[in-house]
Amino acid sequence: MIEQKLLEKACTAIHQLYEQKVSQDLIGLEKTKREIIGDYTLVVFPLLKLSHKSPEATAQEIGNYLSQSMPEIAEFNVIKGFLNLILSDKFWLDFLKKNAGKSQFGFRKLRPDRPVVLEFSSPNTNKPLHLGHIRNNLLGHSLSEILKANGFKVIKVNLVNDRGIHICKSMLAYQKWGNNETPFAAGIKGDHLIGKYYVLFNKHFRDEIHSLMEKGLTEEEAEKQAPLIIEAQEILRKWEARDNGTVDLWRKMNGWVYDGFNKTYQNLGISFDKIYYESNTYLMGKELIMEGLEREMLIKKEDGSIWADLRNEGLDEKLLLRSDGTSVYMTQDIGTAQLRYDDFRPSSMIYVVGNEQNYHFDVLQRILKKLGKEYASHIYHLSYGMVELPQGKMKSREGTVVDADDLMDEMFKTAESTTRELGKADELPEEESRQLFRTIGLGALKYFILKVDPKKNMLFDPKESIDFNGNTGPFIQYTFARIQSLLRKAMSSGYAKERVQGSLHTSLLPLEKETIKKLYLFPEIVKQAGVEMSPAIIANYVYDLAKGFNQFYQEIPVLKEENKEKFVLRLTLVSFTGEVIQKSMNLLGIDVPPKM
RNA sequence: GGUCCCGUAGCUCAGCUGGAUAGAGCAACAGCCUUCUAAGCUGUGGGUCGCGCGUUCGAAUCGCGCCGGGAUCACCA
Incomplete structure (x- = not known):
């Protein structure tokens, strides 16, 4: 990971420049804000007491050091004491070439641990x-x-x-x-x-x-x-x-x-x-x-009931067996x-x-x-x-529950009517259509639920049906379907064979780079979602990826590109994005359709 | 009452291990289909980040105190 290397080099830089030891936690490294040119930003304010110089001068010196000692860094700028590092296009292209098409990208090998x-x-x-x-x-x-x-x-x-x-x-x-x-x-x-x-x-x-x-x-x-x-x-x-x-x-x-x-x-x-x-x-x-009672870890009361005494842990006594033994x-x-x-x-x-x-x-x-x-x-x-x-919490006894089976049926029906209105099911055989409605309906429902932080309460309003536009499952599925459509066309054009061999020596347009950077995040996102046990992290990531891809798709032609290097780059980027969307959605338990 | 959780745009949610002008979607309005699928893209408007104090060069983010909402504290599950 480049972040780790940047941090290590930054430590070395500080050591060399200011003859001070510094731990990595003092260095704030983050992704550069969207409006500012750069890939990673190093916050120098905490380092001023080591450099005894102005933020600008410190940032400038560290920037110089880093860009000279790391070939991955193409250039840098300093704005208001923030050091913005720009990585070379080659770095991003190398990443793309190395990981596109790799089925294990983003996933860890099986650990030897117990289950x-x-x-x-x-x-x-x-x-x-x-x-x-x-x-x-x-x-x-x-x-x-x-x-x-x-x-x-x-x-x-x-x-x-x-x-x-x-x-x-x-x-x-x-x-x-x-x-x-x-x-x-x-x-x-x-x-x-x-x-x-x-x-x-x-x-x-x-x-x-x-x-x-x-x-x-x-x-x-x-x-x-x-x-x-x-x-x-x-x-x-x-x-x-x-x-x-x-x-x-x-x-x-x-x-x-x-x-x-x-x-x-x-x-x-x-x-x-x-x-x-x-x-x-x-x-x-x-x-x-x-x-536990025999070993005097628990207590028995006169009526025969058995309890755990947790009072010295700040809690109360807890009943474990009733007096009648049940x-x-x-x-x-x-x-x-x-x-x-x-x-x-x-x-x-x-x-x-x-x-x-x-x-x-x-x-x-x-x-x-x-x-x-x-x-x-x-x-x-x-x-x-x-x-x-x-109106508040669902209560079975008061009949204010949203039934699971009913809700799924409703989702399938909505998916069907929406798809038919858009004329997308016209050429599909009956069985495939049915499958598609299921995929979309479930995609909408699952994404709607999983995109919310698990720890938080969430609201569901039965009167407002779950959306299919915007930040939704179908939006992401649609992005995937367009990608597949584009890839199918590329395959039939004959160009695609050269895809793997392409040397990818070319420069990157901003929208291309944006998408590659998002793909680069995927392994870290998977890890974070695991540590925090939060599918929402995956959901929000894949939405961001799809959203960014759609901008790219809108602005930049792929199949019509005549420069072979650029064509290969874009096609690789498109298929890689499709792969990561699919993996992300599968992590959420959501299927993606080849067409919709 | 004790303990815990939550409070960000009209609505639903991101951002929360402190960093630059707080982001999306929906809803509203205005554009873009002889060009790879318009379930898309672009733009406009919309905010005392519940309130106050503190820590800090810097707070939506950390601490304390309020206010508002919820959960829980069963010889229920």
Whole structure:
């Protein structure tokens, strides 16, 4: 990387010129602002106490030294104490020649380390997936691709919350009002069918609460005494006691949900290497807790409940097993962590889970540490923000959710109508058109979500459909399609054969250089996205690249260029840009179409 | 109340490991298709970077204090 070399040389320069040792962190090196001529800018202000000269003089002296000792530097200028370095066209051309067409460009070789276990999705089995889950799934999938690009072996795992009071509510409602309905007979996806009964339960539950409150109970009392919740709790007890009928129903209904989830996952284009079920992992959790109790890492209260005492860490006590011996959410997460560790001996375990669970993961990590698990310090919670609607947070029970399947269907339809309006599907065969609408619709949706910093809450307004113009997935896909079209034409012209042999000795136009500089950034962007676990960094980068390329494309002819060197340069630049756009989009889990 | 997160153009978002006149897109307005795909390109207008104080040669960026919004603190998940 040229930045590193510039920094080292700058240190040497200071040492030579001012006889002072200097560490690299004191030197500010950054990309030159767009309005100013230059490629890299060295900020000299922090160096003035070493040079004892004016900013201008210092910049001038360092500039002289650097341009003499580095052939890559063609010239430099000094503006207001900023030293702007201009690299030679040859440097950029060499970079282009060396990396264009290289399939590994920007990606690290596989490290010998142990794998990374990445958990995402983690749905409850009582309702279908919604937009919040989409964000989770897209982040998880993209992150796995980004980590792979950074040389990690990644194991994608899903933890299905298949047991607990929530599924019992759906089961109860189904028993009462289901008439043995099946997804097949009803003609709806299994997860939606179960969701229907979950909503039904809550509707009747609310009714019961209201009538109890009219009889003088407080809301809190009513919520505990309503017959429906008592019946649901009874189902949970039967389930834990392995009651045959209950377990059979549970199995049947969960099976429907899995079929539904699998369709949604497939539609979204995501997959897992291993699926854990809470109904299995909570037992391991119990075991670990009993073990921790024996070794006096945990405490037991008089009523028999078991707790972790975190008060000397500034937190409170945390319940791990109820007085009746049943487990809570934390119980199974402890078990799951251990199972994962035993299964894969990972170097780290990443959890993609919403920021509403920040406290939970903080506590989980501390408890595992308390239990003496060394892997506790290698747990990372990728805490992402909520997707909010204009009226606030999505709430399943209040019906204010954007359903994942509906949203995808809507995206496909919008993609279709927009594409047809533009007349772009006219010559495509039916099957290809269908594929294209999917690619574009998903591209718009995925990019819309992934371009936002994962940590931040984001807003989705269902009334305003997701855009296809401007800073969007389709914009980038379109740029890629134009590139492919141009390359196809070049191939048929016969010139293309000379592409690789071209010596590329020519000068660069500003728009050419701008694009090359953006391509040069790609490896660093991939690395940064990995370190920060942020697909948004890739998304914003590839938009910038596509935007810049479109300016180039608009202003500078490629196929009509008669100078062979320039033709070869531009064609190389075009195909390389296509490669990097494709790689970037794939890191986001987005496909790019050959035509659109 | 304790802890944590957020507050940048009318709207959605970048920029935040301190650096030069704070950037995109959408929306509005004005241009560009006998030239490689106009889902594109160019231009105009639009900002007390929530407020105040501090650190610094230099603060949207760091620190402190307010104001506003959100999350969380369950024998829920």
